[in-house]
Amino acid sequence: MKAIIISDEANVISKLDSTLIAAGFDTIIYRWLLKALDNIEEIRPDLVIVSASEYPRHWKTLTQFIASGIGGDKTKVFLFTLNSLSAEETQKAEALGIKGFIEGVDDNSLENLNSLLSSVFNLEAPLPAPVPSYDEAEDDDLPTVEGLQESRKIEFDSDSVSLVFANPKTGKMITGSVVSYENKTAHFKPDCPEKTAMLSSGDVIETLTFEMDNKVCSYKAEIIMNNDAILMKLEETHGQA
Numbered sequence: 001m002k003a004i005i006i007s008d009e010a011n012v013i014s015k016l017d018s019t020l021i022a023a024g025f026d027t028i029i030y031r032w033l034l035k036a037l038d039n040i041e042e043i044r045p046d047l048v049i050v051s052a053s054e055y056p057r058h059w060k061t062l063t064q065f066i067a068s069g070i071g072g073d074k075t076k077v078f079l080f081t082l083n084s085l086s087a088e089e090t091q092k093a094e095a096l097g098i099k100g101f102i103e104g105v106d107d108n109s110l111e112n113l114n115s116l117l118s119s120v121f122n123l124e125a126p127l128p129a130p131v132p133s134y135d136e137a138e139d140d141d142l143p144t145v146e147g148l149q150e151s152r153k154i155e156f157d158s159d160s161v162s163l164v165f166a167n168p169k170t171g172k173m174i175t176g177s178v179v180s181y182e183n184k185t186a187h188f189k190p191d192c193p194e195k196t197a198m199l200s201s202g203d204v205i206e207t208l209t210f211e212m213d214n215k216v217c218s219y220k221a222e223i224i225m226n227n228d229a230i231l232m233k234l235e236e237t238h239g240q241a
Contacts, residue, residue, distance in 0.1 A: 001121065003047040005029045006036050006062075008054060012080065015105040016049055016113070023117045033058050034164055034211045037065060037173070044072040046121070049102070052093075053082045057207040057218065061166050063096045065173045076120055078102055078113075163188060165208030165221070169198050178210070179229060186221075188230045199226045 003025040005016050013029055020027050028043060030036040033055050040048070048066060050059045059079060066075050078100040079085075079093055085101070093101070100116040103109055117123055161178040163186075176190035190196045205221040225231040 001025050001046040002043060003027050003049065004036055004040070004043065004045045005049050006033050006055070007031070007049075007051040007080065009051070012051065012105055015110060016080070016102075019110050019113055020047075020049075020117075023114065023123060032211065033062060034162070034209050037062060037164060038175075040066065040075075041070050045075055047076050047078065047117075049078045049080055051080045052085070053080065058209060060092070060096060061164075061173075061207060063093075063098065064166060064171055067097050068171075068173070070173070076100075078116065162211045163208055165205050167195060167199065168203055168205055170195075184234050185224065186232050186234055188232055189228075190230065193228075196226065196230060199223050199230065201225060205232070 001024060003020045005013060005020070005027060007013050007016070007029075008031040017027050017029065025047065028045070030039075033050070036048075036050075048062070050062055052059045055062070063077050066077055076099040077097065079098050080102045082104060084103055085093065090101075099120050100113075102113050102116070162175065163178055164173065164175045166172070167174055172195050174190055174192070174195050176188055179187040179189050181187070201223055203223040205223070208219050208221055210217055210219065219234040221232040221234050223230060223232055
């Protein structure tokens, strides 16, 4: 079985990884959610564990993306949190198909993870979770998209700045690249224009994710114009995605 862990916290990665390996999973670790989105269709994992603490908006988009069947119909999603979700957020998570909640990486939480793995994947018995030492690589600076707040017009090479968001009308995942940027207005070229045909002036995208040079940040956007490419006004909502 294959499992994806999406987190940028060394201690979380180490302990979740060791627990999953002990339970018989081959693990793949992503520090950027957008890269995981790009590869889920190819990997077709049995399990995805995503940190809701680090990606408080994007875990919902990810879960909807997985629920669409793009990575196969067997993928289960567990949500990792450092604190208990509110009743409202828990209800939303369950409605989106989240199969389990992990609240931390202490002994009790890892024991709970083992129990979830045993139940959801019909494992014979929960397994102990050895915790190996983990040498953390030097962290990069917090992700930002440099220059996007400048007033001058910036033109980008093809595919140098990627963007992903869920269509607010259909829920379908949309990917593409930013052609240019000026005064907080981005000129976006979708990979599949037919997926954006229904978007029109005034439509609001609550969460979209930029990636440039392995740096990621989040924005809220309003559609200004939808022609061959989409013109959208951006409002930064979260520095790290």
